[in-house]
Amino acid sequence: MACESWREKLDAYVDGALPSAEASALAKHLPQCAGCAAEALERVQMKRSVATAGKRYEASAQFRQKLLKAVSTPRPRERAWLWRIVALPAALVLILSLAVNFYVDREKARRQRVYSELADLHVTTLASANAVDVVSTDRHTVKPWFEGKIPFTFNLPELQGTDFTLVGGKVTYLAQAPGAHLIYRIRKHEISVFIFQDRGGETAKLSSGPVSLLSFTEESWTKNGLQYFVVGDVSTDDVESLSKLLRDAG
Amino acid sequence: MPDQPLPAGTFEDLALPLFDQLYNFARWLAQDTSEAEDLVQETYAKALRGFAGFQLGTNFRAWMFRILRNTFLTSRTGLKSKVEMDEDELESLASPGPTPEAILVEQANRQAVQEALTELPVPAREILLLCDVEEMSYEEIAQVLAIPIGTVMSRLYRARKALRGRLVEKFKGGPNGV
Numbered sequence: 001m002a003c004e005s006w007r008e009k010l011d012a013y014v015d016g017a018l019p020s021a022e023a024s025a026l027a028k029h030l031p032q033c034a035g036c037a038a039e040a041l042e043r044v045q046m047k048r049s050v051a052t053a054g055k056r057y058e059a060s061a062q063f064r065q066k067l068l069k070a071v072s073t074p075r076p077r078e079r080a081w082l083w084r085i086v087a088l089p090a091a092l093v094l095i096l097s098l099a100v101n102f103y104v105d106r107e108k109a110r111r112q113r114v115y116s117e118l119a120d121l122h123v124t125t126l127a128s129a130n131a132v133d134v135v136s137t138d139r140h141t142v143k144p145w146f147e148g149k150i151p152f153t154f155n156l157p158e159l160q161g162t163d164f165t166l167v168g169g170k171v172t173y174l175a176q177a178p179g180a181h182l183i184y185r186i187r188k189h190e191i192s193v194f195i196f197q198d199r200g201g202e203t204a205k206l207s208s209g210p211v212s213l214l215s216f217t218e219e220s221w222t223k224n225g226l227q228y229f230v231v232g233d234v235s236t237d238d239v240e241s242l243s244k245l246l247r248d249a250g
Numbered sequence: 251m252p253d254q255p256l257p258a259g260t261f262e263d264l265a266l267p268l269f270d271q272l273y274n275f276a277r278w279l280a281q282d283t284s285e286a287e288d289l290v291q292e293t294y295a296k297a298l299r300g301f302a303g304f305q306l307g308t309n310f311r312a313w314m315f316r317i318l319r320n321t322f323l324t325s326r327t328g329l330k331s332k333v334e335m336d337e338d339e340l341e342s343l344a345s346p347g348p349t350p351e352a353i354l355v356e357q358a359n360r361q362a363v364q365e366a367l368t369e370l371p372v373p374a375r376e377i378l379l380l381c382d383v384e385e386m387s388y389e390e391i392a393q394v395l396a397i398p399i400g401t402v403m404s405r406l407y408r409a410r411k412a413l414r415g416r417l418v419e420k421f422k423g424g425p426n427g428v
Contacts, residue, residue, distance in 0.1 A: 011403070011407055012388075015381060015388070015406075017387065017388050017403075043410070046410060046413070046414065047382050049360070049363045050363060050367065050378050050379075050382035050383065051383055052360055052363075053361075053364045053367060054274070054278070054378070054379050054382060054383030055274060056274065056277070056278070056364055057273060057274045057277035057278065057286070058270070058273070058274075059269070059287070059290070060283075063273075063290075064269065066291075067269065067290065067291060067294060068266070070291065070294065071261070071262055071265060071266060071298065072266075
């Protein structure tokens with residue numbers, strides 16, 4: 001090929017735009033032709049000069065920042081920012097309320113379980129032909145009877161001048177722990193009083209106010225390491241006044 | 251190509267890396283800092299608005315440069331500058347018979363090349379920048395300038411000749427030195 005036609009292709013060659021077959025043919029021609037080689041070298045130098053000289057301008061830092069802000073999808077960003085502010089406390093509140101709910105539900109369920117069990121004990125005891133193992137209206141008879149049968153002792157109130165009478169007592173169990181089950185009577189209604197050691201487990205932390213469950217009124221409190229439960233199908237007032245007597249005695 | 255929903259942040263990811271190149275190109279075209287900033291900003295705004303119509307897989311860089319160039323052409327400076335290629339005029343810019351030696355001796359003279367580029371009419375300047383600075387292929391350049399590849403090659407040829415002529419004049423110490 002004549003040098004003239006090669007020289008027309010020098011630009012494309014230098015720009016890497018020449019088809020590979022032609023490019024390799026030209027590459028073979030250049031070492032043999034000083035004129036074409038000089039021309040090619042000149043064009044390479046020119047291209048490099050322009051490449052270097054052309055990288056001339058840099059944007060100011062302020063403009064760069066301005067444009068970055070404008071392009072960086074401001075609305076989603078703002079939303080994301082707002083989202084974080086709103087979502088974090090909301091998530092915390094949600095988690096807290098879930099935790100509280102969970103705790104309350106669990107406490108409720110546990111309390112219900114304990115009270116149900118006590119109500120069961122109360123009912124089955126009254127349904128039994130031998131409701132009590134020690135039959136006595138005298139607290140000084142009942143209290144000593146429990147000695148050696150349960151691992152703790154307790155005081156029973158003087159009932160003189162009240163509507164309550166002591167019927168008797170027996171040993172019972174709640175959550176695998178022995179305790180005293182006492183029966184009192186008021187106006188032909190029986191009330192069960194349970195006394196257990198306060199072990200901080202299943203029966204611990206029950207609310208101290210009287211609660212109604214399955215139409216039974218129940219109350220519980222803890223005193224001197226003992227946990228008291230009062231269960232009966234009587235009014236809240238009756239349960240409270242018996243509870244008060246027991247509290248004062250214990 | 252089926253329309254695909256563009257993932258969020260795609261525009262940023264594609265367009266922000268081009269910032270330096272676009273700014274340099276805009277500054278070369280406009281020959282003024284604040285005008286170049288306006289150009290770049292408008293280019294990004296237009297591109298962002300038109301991005302839904304941009305098809306992934308096509309040449310994003312060429313698309314952005316084309317928006318920038320079209321924005322320049324409609325700007326005040328762009329309208330004032332001769333953007334229509336007067337091939338004869340460009341031809342006349344080139345001095346005949348530049349010796350390769352002259353170029354080689356002075357090729358390190360960056361400032362001279364920058365001056366020569368600035369003096370070139372916009373069509374010559376822009377095609378040299380796209381080809382030699384941005385290292386675009388002829389096809390990309392054709393997309394940016396919206397001209398056929400054959401025209402890219404001929405225009406590039408003339409632009410180089412004109413630049414060479416400018417440089418030779420400078421090195422010889424004046425416009426009439428050749």
